[in-house]
Amino acid sequence: MAKLNENYLNLKESYLFSEIAHRVDKYISIHPDTKIIRLGIGDVTLPIGSTMIDALHEGVDAMTSSSTFKGYGPERGYDFVRNSIVEYYKRNGVSIEADEIFISDGAKSDTGNITDLFDKDNIVMVPDPVYPVYVDTNTMDGRNIIYIDANADNQFLPMPDSNVHADIIYLCSPNNPTGATYNKEQLKTWVDYALANNSIILFDAAYEAFITDEALPRSIFSIDGAKKCAIEFCSLSKTAGFTGIRCGYTIVPKALTVTASTGALMSLNAMWNRRQSTKFNGVSYIVQKGAAAAFSEKGMQQSRQNIKYYQENAKIIANCLAKKNVRFFGGVNSPYIWFECPNEMESWAFFDYLLENVQVVGTPGAGFGKNGQNFFRLTSFGNRENTIEAMERIENLL
Amino acid sequence: MAKLNENYLNLKESYLFSEIAHRVDKYISIHPDTKIIRLGIGDVTLPIGSTMIDALHEGVDAMTSSSTFKGYGPERGYDFVRNSIVEYYKRNGVSIEADEIFISDGAKSDTGNITDLFDKDNIVMVPDPVYPVYVDTNTMDGRNIIYIDANADNQFLPMPDSNVHADIIYLCSPNNPTGATYNKEQLKTWVDYALANNSIILFDAAYEAFITDEALPRSIFSIDGAKKCAIEFCSLSKTAGFTGIRCGYTIVPKALTVTASTGALMSLNAMWNRRQSTKFNGVSYIVQKGAAAAFSEKGMQQSRQNIKYYQENAKIIANCLAKKNVRFFGGVNSPYIWFECPNEMESWAFFDYLLENVQVVGTPGAGFGKNGQNFFRLTSFGNRENTIEAMERIENLL
Numbered sequence: 001m002a003k004l005n006e007n008y009l010n011l012k013e014s015y016l017f018s019e020i021a022h023r024v025d026k027y028i029s030i031h032p033d034t035k036i037i038r039l040g041i042g043d044v045t046l047p048i049g050s051t052m053i054d055a056l057h058e059g060v061d062a063m064t065s066s067s068t069f070k071g072y073g074p075e076r077g078y079d080f081v082r083n084s085i086v087e088y089y090k091r092n093g094v095s096i097e098a099d100e101i102f103i104s105d106g107a108k109s110d111t112g113n114i115t116d117l118f119d120k121d122n123i124v125m126v127p128d129p130v131y132p133v134y135v136d137t138n139t140m141d142g143r144n145i146i147y148i149d150a151n152a153d154n155q156f157l158p159m160p161d162s163n164v165h166a167d168i169i170y171l172c173s174p175n176n177p178t179g180a181t182y183n184k185e186q187l188k189t190w191v192d193y194a195l196a197n198n199s200i201i202l203f204d205a206a207y208e209a210f211i212t213d214e215a216l217p218r219s220i221f222s223i224d225g226a227k228k229c230a231i232e233f234c235s236l237s238k239t240a241g242f243t244g245i246r247c248g249y250t251i252v253p254k255a256l257t258v259t260a261s262t263g264a265l266m267s268l269n270a271m272w273n274r275r276q277s278t279k280f281n282g283v284s285y286i287v288q289k290g291a292a293a294a295f296s297e298k299g300m301q302q303s304r305q306n307i308k309y310y311q312e313n314a315k316i317i318a319n320c321l322a323k324k325n326v327r328f329f330g331g332v333n334s335p336y337i338w339f340e341c342p343n344e345m346e347s348w349a350f351f352d353y354l355l356e357n358v359q360v361v362g363t364p365g366a367g368f369g370k371n372g373q374n375f376f377r378l379t380s381f382g383n384r385e386n387t388i389e390a391m392e393r394i395e396n397l398l
Numbered sequence: 399m400a401k402l403n404e405n406y407l408n409l410k411e412s413y414l415f416s417e418i419a420h421r422v423d424k425y426i427s428i429h430p431d432t433k434i435i436r437l438g439i440g441d442v443t444l445p446i447g448s449t450m451i452d453a454l455h456e457g458v459d460a461m462t463s464s465s466t467f468k469g470y471g472p473e474r475g476y477d478f479v480r481n482s483i484v485e486y487y488k489r490n491g492v493s494i495e496a497d498e499i500f501i502s503d504g505a506k507s508d509t510g511n512i513t514d515l516f517d518k519d520n521i522v523m524v525p526d527p528v529y530p531v532y533v534d535t536n537t538m539d540g541r542n543i544i545y546i547d548a549n550a551d552n553q554f555l556p557m558p559d560s561n562v563h564a565d566i567i568y569l570c571s572p573n574n575p576t577g578a579t580y581n582k583e584q585l586k587t588w589v590d591y592a593l594a595n596n597s598i599i600l601f602d603a604a605y606e607a608f609i610t611d612e613a614l615p616r617s618i619f620s621i622d623g624a625k626k627c628a629i630e631f632c633s634l635s636k637t638a639g640f641t642g643i644r645c646g647y648t649i650v651p652k653a654l655t656v657t658a659s660t661g662a663l664m665s666l667n668a669m670w671n672r673r674q675s676t677k678f679n680g681v682s683y684i685v686q687k688g689a690a691a692a693f694s695e696k697g698m699q700q701s702r703q704n705i706k707y708y709q710e711n712a713k714i715i716a717n718c719l720a721k722k723n724v725r726f727f728g729g730v731n732s733p734y735i736w737f738e739c740p741n742e743m744e745s746w747a748f749f750d751y752l753l754e755n756v757q758v759v760g761t762p763g764a765g766f767g768k769n770g771q772n773f774f775r776l777t778s779f780g781n782r783e784n785t786i787e788a789m790e791r792i793e794n795l796l
Contacts, residue, residue: 001596002565003517004656004664011672043469047462056458056684063454063643064445066781070642071441105503105679112677113511116538119401136676140514167400198399244468244683245461258402266402274409278534279510281503284685285642286454383464 007142014132016367017041020351027355037390038361039317039378042176042335046309048241049302052293056245059289070285075277077103077249081288084295085249094219100251100269102276103283103291107206107235107248112137113279114202114231114250117271118168125166127158129177129368129375131204134170151371156180156329156338160193169194171220172204174211177368177377178338179330181216187223194229200256200268201230206248209239209307211333219251227253231268238335240294240303247283247291310335313387314380320391324398335380338365342398347376358393405540412530414765415439418749425753435788436759437715437776440574440733442639444707447700450638453691457684468683473675475501475647479686482693483647492617494649498667500674501681501689504646505604505633510535511677512600512629512648515669516566523564525556527575527766527773529602532568549769554578554727554736558591567592569618570602572609575766575775576736577728579614585621592627598654598666599628604646607637607705609731617649625651629666636733638692638701645681645689708733711785712778718789722796733778736763740796745774756791 020040028036062068076082082098089096104110115137126134128147138145146166150156156178160169171190174181182190194201201220208218220226235248252269260266283291293299314331321328321339328339341350347364354360363379365372380387418438426434460466474480480496487494502508513535524532526545536543544564548554554576558567569588572579580588592599599618606616618624633646650667658664681689691697712729719726719737726737739748745762752758761777763770778785 002598002656003520004658004666004669005515005517006658006660006664008515008664008669008672009658009660009662014672014675041470045464045467045469047464047467050462053458053462056461057455060451060454060458060684063639064448064451066443066445069443069445071443072439072641105681108679109677117403117406119403122401133676140673140676200400241461243470243679246679246682258400260402260404260407262404262407264407266404266406268402271402271406274406274412275538277412278531278538279507281506281641281644283503284644284682286458286684287682 005140007140010139011136014136016132016363020361020363023352023355024361034359036359036361037382037386037393039382039387039390040361040363042379042381043243044238044241044306044310044381045383046241046306048245049299049305051296051299051302052240052290055293056286056290059286062285073282073285073288075280075282076273077101077283078285078288081292081295084292088295088300089219089221092218092222094221096221096251097254100253102250102252102272103288104248104250104276104280105246105283106237107204107233107250108133110248110250111202111204111233113275114272115141116275117268118143122167123165125169127170128370129365129372130170131172131176132368147369149371150175150178150180152327152340157182157186159186159189162193165197167197167199169199169201170204171201172206174207174330174334176207177336177363177365177372179334179336180338181211181333183215184217184223187217187220191220191223191225191229195225198258199229201226203230203232205232205234207238207334208234209303210311210335212311213333216333221251221253227255229256231256236291236294240299241306242291242294245287245290247287309384310380313382313384316387316391317378317380320395324395326398331380337378337380338375339378341374341376344374347373350376354394354397358390358397360390360393403538405538408537409534412534414530414761418759418761421750421753422759432757434757434759435780435784435791437780437785437788438759438761440777440779441641442636442704442779443781444639444704446639446643447697447703449694449697449700450688450691454643454684454688457687460683471680471683471686473678473680474671475499475681476683476686479690479693482690486693486698487617487619490616490620492619494619495652498649498651500648500650500670501686502646502648502674502678503644503681504635505602505631505648506531506646508646508648509600509602509631511673512670513539514673515666516541520565521563523567525568526768527763527770528568529570529574530766545767547769548573548576548578550725550738555580555584557584557587560591563595565595565597567597567599568602569599570604572605572728572732574605575734575761575763575770577732577734578736579609579731581613582615582621585615585618589618589621589623589627593623596656597627599624601628601630603630603632605636605732606632607701608709608733610709611731614731619649619651625653627654629654634689634692638697639704640689640692643685643688645685707782708778711780711782714785714789715776715778718793722793724796729778735776735778736773737776739772739774742772745771748774752792752795756788756795758788758791
């Protein structure tokens with residue numbers, strides 16, 4: 001008899017966004033004429049720049065003639081994209097090599113699939129609150145997860161405890177959902193901990209393009225020693241508005257090795273390459289054309305205009321909260337604003353309170369873990385007019 | 399210390415296509431002026447039809463304005479693509495529902511990732527010769543693999559042995575690499591075996607569009623009972639020339655359930671949905687626009703022209719082999735021609751023989767398993783002129 005992976009029975013129902021949708025739908029059915037403003041989901045809304053659009057059209061046009069037609073590409077991505085990422089990192093002061101880069105359809109796929117490379121028997125450390133994918137993918141494999149508290153006391157930037165051992169550590173900076181961003185010294189402490197514990201850091205840099213403070217690290221590979229203990233995930237979703245176009249990348253340094261129980265030296269770069277060549281067939285050529293354009297200086301310039309627009313939204317949200325003396329995190333080097341619910345309200349109660357009184361939809365912090373119980377996330381990805389209106393409504397309410 | 403997945407140490411070096419490339423490169427370095435004709439890799443070469451091209455451009459254009467912009471889509475694919483697949487199956491006489499369909503970036507990803515749903519402790523049955531992905535992905539998970547012989551005696555269409563039990567069975571029809579295609583009676587025998595053994599059939603239908611004999615099943619779901627024991631994988635790679643555009647789909651019937659050791663009834667449709675929502679973020683909107691167009695009657699008509707072109711190539715190859723009394727399989731309902739190497743030659747020796755004497759590159763059957771040792775695969779995906787020239791050269795040689 002076929003035996004299924006019964007670890008799936010241990011998954012918690014992924015109810016956050018469906019529960020939000022359910023409550024909003026219910027409200028609308030009773031109040032069909034109200035204007036609801038949604039600042040909940042972390043999805044971009046602005047059209048993408050002409051440099052990327054032109055390149056995408058070129059990619060399509062290549063498919064119209066035998067002489068330019070593209071069939072199967074390299075599983076790890078075309079050289080022209082990987083080289084453009086090398087250049088992009090170089091401009092940010094980080095040196096990586098093209099054969100350390102793997103192009104994929106998105107950071108979610110890679111942060112999920114990377115678990116294939118690890119034994120079941122590893123202690124996995126994740127911060128709480130956390131992006132649910134880290135927890136769910138390890139639960140699917142039956143791994144032990146330990147949590148470290150991210151809270152207002154540590155500015156939502158938890159640091160390692162030398163008495164607590166972890167084999168695999170998830171870090172996300174700028175953080176989803178809190179917007180908190182590690183500085184170089186803090187990241188160096190994590191790298192030193194990982195090196196001392198022979199652990200591996202899985203570093204999610206999906207929001208790096210929102211960093212404005214030049215002193216803050218945009219890549220873990222700007223930290224000495226990180227190439228011996230870290231894998232970095234990133235994506236064009238937030239960098240260039242590719243949430244619907246789908247392109248991400250993962251950097252697995254060639255220096256990252258682990259000695260197996262047999263004594264064999266195993267390279268994670270070689271393993272990921274084997275994993276991807278076996279279970280993946282590369283990203284659409286059309287999308288890769290768009291991605292390479294996004295990494296060009298001109299493409300980046302256009303995308304930065306969009307990011308500035310979102311950052312201005314973040315400021316509008318932050319100003320309102322500051323005016324009302326609400327304690328908040330993020331919003332400066334991140335598209336997310338994470339704030340304490342007023343009057344010690346629980347986050348789902350505050351969700352209902354906002355929906356019913358001012359028809360603004362956000363994301364209850366409880367959906368990201370117990371430390372989010374009294375917090376609430378708003379995103380800056382809405383349009384300007386709606387963001388202003390939402391914050392005026394909230395300002396009047398609080 | 400982080401512990402890696404040491405099953406990777408049991409993977410055989412995936413040397414088939416790299417060894418081919420190595421031998422060809424070596425030959426070229428010595429004979430730089432010869433014209434080499436490649437009929438080795440199973441990749442399409444013809445441009446795709448205007449219906450798909452127009453839809454892809456429309457998909458790109460949607461990204462240029464806020465009002466039409468598409469961000470994150472549904473992980474399992476847009477309704478407009480899934481509904482078009484329902485219609486496509488209906489035209490082929492098979493009834494499936496839209497929520498049984500999951501759109502992905504390709505059948506390789508899905509046939510690889512589906513292993514996530516199964517316990518390590520399953521007996522996996524694969525035919526030999528075989529598409530290497532089935533073997534490698536299960537080796538990565540540490541599962542026991544048993545082989546069933548596909549050979550000239552059974553027309554490369556092995557049937558189940560009631561004395562041999564398997565929990566998971568891989569079938570590929572039309573077959574890669576042999577081109578052999580099961581009829582309905584044979585598939586029914588497999589479905590009955592699976593139902594009797596509570597096993598699950600993973601059915602790879604990637605080449606279904608090459609079936610010309612209307613009596614042959616294009617989907618396992620044309621067989622009674624299959625919805626209780628089978629998952630089907632398919633793709634637009636060969637159907638519509640999407641090898642570089644990347645789009646596939648997997649059908650997981652809602653009737654497919656397994657009782658867990660806890661007594662809980664587990665739905666594979668629900669599990670795959672959970673797996674995909676957690677580790678995947680949907681296919682590019684642009685690509686999905688192209689995919690929906692490919693399933694339209696007009697798109698299908700255009701793609702069928704390409705398939706006819708490849709089928710004509712297959713005939714040219716088959717005619718030459720028939721004239722030379724070489725025993726071959728496939729080529730009629732499949733883009734692959736699988737033939738016995740003349741004079742009992744071993745397949746790598748025959749590879750060298752063809753390369754050195756007539757500069758034609760094919761794929762040695764040994765790369766697909768021990769039963770391919772004396773066989774050789776040619777594909778019909780080349781252009782007409784080269785296919786004719788290659789077969790003239792081979793005809794003169796043999």
